Amino acid sequence: MAHGPAQGIRRWLYTTNHKDIGTLYLWFSFAMFLLGGVFALVIRAELFEPGMQIVEPEFFNQMTTMHGLVMVFGAVMPAFVGLANWMVPLMIGAPDMALPRMNNWSFWILPFAFAMLSSTLFMDGGAPNFGWTFYAPLSTTYAPPSVTFFIFAVHIMGASSIMGAINIIATIVNLRAPGMSYMKMPLFVWTWLITAFLLIAVMPVLAAVVTMMLFDIHFGTSFFNAAGGGDPVMFQHIFWFFGHPEVYIMILPAFGVVSAIIPTFARKSLFGYSSMVYATAAIAFLSFVVWAHHMFTVGMPLAGEMAFMYMTMLIAVPTGVKVFNWVATMFKGSMTFETPMLFSVAFVILFTIGGFSGLMLAIAPADFQYHDTYFVVAHFHYVLVPGAIFSITAGVYYWLPKWCGNMYNETLGKVHFWTAFIGLNVTFFPMHFAGLSGMPRRIPDYNMMFADWNMISTVGAFLFGAAQILFLFNVIATIRSKRPASDEVWDRPEGLEWTLPSPAPYHTFTKPPPLS
Amino acid sequence: MSLSANSTKTLVLKLLAGALLMFGFAVFVMPPIYDLFCEITGLNGKTGERYQALPAAIDTSRQIKVQFIATNNETMPWVFKPSQQQIYVHPGEEVEVRYFAHNPTGRDMVAQAIPSVVPFKAAEYFHKTECFCFNSQALKAGQSADMALRFIVDPDVAKTVNTITLSYTLFDITAVTEG
């Protein structure tokens, strides 16, 4: 087995190699990112000006739903699993993942899930149209027939995530090189360990909630149907019990990525490593007790409203600690601004802006005005796009030379960064204003008073979309280029992955590396 | 290696068990906990089951306005309304009101009324000793019914509460009872 990879399609179908599987995950997520991006552009194109022009409201709702589902479950989560597959074994000095065959499975069921989900677009009655949060009874009694396919697709995605999470935990717990104690692990490994536990805790809850939907739709139960003694509001409670930790599942690994990149380009160790670990754990813990802040207007008792408000405000504290630590890492460093660093710095700034609007949303009375408006859309896109997407992009630029052995084109990287950065802000910043002045989310048409902001957003969205084509081009050009990268790639970066040759051989750390 | 393989196996089994446990927790534990939580906090204005009337002192010093609302859900074609819009009651006294229902369609139907009380903090103090909502109600084509509701407002209800609104939403469950 200590040979190179098999040839042709079999290499990818049967592979149990963590690097191959990581690559598969990353390419798959990029494909999904483009697909979800196309859905987003349909939405933005329809919203370019008041009036219905391009699509009908029914299809518009399918687009918002599919955009959310594909981006969350198809783009962001698999991308982070891909990074974990590639980097966790390299960072802890392990020869591979602990469960290589399960690894193959957890990837290969994903394309089926998304093929099934996408096929609903061509079905009678159309794709799911009830929003990615699929609130009952819109998603049960009133759902299009394709809802059953949606439910099975979610089941498969959940199974894939749970298998991936189990694998990552087993790898981190059992395969660390001798001497790699928990508090010596790189922060990316730490954040993924915590994320994996979150996944195991909440993905089954998502599976459960769609299962209950399935039973309500086809087998006459009444979990979410008031007529039979159920309650549609319970759907929201269970959904957000999954949904809020899910939000952190999409951002904690991002913290790990930028915590690896910023020290390298500041040429200074990460400030407050242990407080970073504790803050991550604190955020993960708090994520289980704040779910109802997504439902402040649902009509909760006053005491519940207050409790969830205070808990939510508390999350600002550990999140603040992280931001302060990154800034302190940069302070008095010796900084350079290569593409990965640019994306990471933008991450810190824009994620913080997303955090600020999050703090505003935490104030329950104010949330009565913000809730379900474009202010919320602006908020979570500021957290997820510069948060998850920028950190993944930063990670790809940072480790790509190690993966393929070639250096990327720095100029092109910078052009990509600035287009994406400008596009992102032009798209999402105006949404704050549209929301504050009263524009609800998920509407296909609007009054003229929101017209200016929407037009700007749409222009930005197409710019941001163009930037991703540049990214694709840049990655392919790097893989095919003949500019070999050095083994260290960067200026004395920390971490075991940089002790390996570039590109990283097919099998690495078959013997545990000695740790100083 | 065998030690590591073994410990990996136990760990994986534990994690899998954890995942299964969370699934079971969401399906079997969360709904009852939620119902319990609703009853305690009055979330959604859910009221309790049939109340066993205990002899309690009637607090004649207070008067509470109780309003009655009736709504039909979606395809429900019945005529459904309270016989009176509102009454004033003393906490502790047992009162009876009636709701009228009529099935104007040409088919036999079964309905279920779902109660909801606002303000939520009054829900747990609103005791029903007799209610047509405890059972489903069947009406033959063209038939009418006068349905009874007996209730007591608990004297312990918060002093700030001076209006209680009781709403019934009528759902058509004919398809469910037939199928």
Place this chain on the structure above:
Amino acid sequence: MSDRARSVFRRLCLGLFVASFAAQSFAAEVERWGLNMTEGVTSVSRNIHSLHMNILWWCVAIGVVVFGVMFYSMLVHRKSKGAKAANFHESTLLEVVWTIIPFIILGIMAVPATATLIEIYDSEEADIEVLITGYQWKWKYDYIGQELSFFSLLSTPKDEIYNRSEKNPNYLLEVDEPLVIPVDKKVRFLVTANDVIHSWWVPDLAVKKDAIPGYVNAAWTKVDKPGIYRGQCAELCGKDHGFMPIVVKAVEQQEYDAWLAERRAASAKLKALSEQTFSFDELYAQGQQVYEQLCAACHQANGEGVPPMFPAIKDSPVATGAMDKHLDMVINGSPSNPTMAAFGPQLSELDIAAVVTYQRNAFGNNMGDQLQPIDVLKAKQ
């Protein structure tokens, strides 16, 4: 005062003057562009606005400090400027400080937020009560104890939505019949829904409450300025979620009383209409109006529907079948497809007779028969 100080002083004055001028026009710009949350017309909405501005300024202040330090290091501590990296990587004191400071700021924010929350929840002692029911895709207002209820539908013409005519300023924020309430009176809203979850939101009132089928939520408002306040449904409720606006008209008490009397007289008159007989053309014309307002959303203006969710009316077995089955479907809804609601309680007898007549004769159905309101009245009983 030295010359230099005097010139600085003069410049400062000029600066202040310009700044104040700029601030004025800035405020106007904010208004014109729709930059910020409305202050609204109730004490709750004003409290929320001030909470919003407070937390915003706290965020700005924190942002200035954090980004200030960050940009300073990015500009000064760069390798190209010859910066050598320092070696520190922890400081317990610093970490304790930046854990505690956010705590304090949060505490400062939590106090007024809690107070406002308590105010929002106090819906007791209302003068007027309105039951609001969300339907796909319209609102129903029920003045409790007043024997008055009506539906409120989007009144923007399809031609404006599909860009065939110019959009009016209240595009998509206008209804056929607004909710009318008196000013300076506490109005309690009981909010529920008929089918899926909706959310009743009027920004100027700072009321946003989810409307949940089977359950009732309470909210309240006390408007202190007469005017017309517009809002929209704020919870995705299906296809026409973006087309179910809310219009609240706040008027003086006398005007409200007059409106109430007039409105009740009008609905009594509507009842009387169900005894009259109408010509085919009258029914057809009226039916077309009703169809376009209510039915076309699903069954489409051309009657072709969007199968399988929304069946066609054109050549349909119902609309070209027996009259009593057709009427039953409209009055009582479809037993198999919940999206086809029971329109019996929603429409007047005349409207039902008209729309059934229309459906049987439009789209090439040409059944040639008609229905009178009195037949509908009989069928309902």
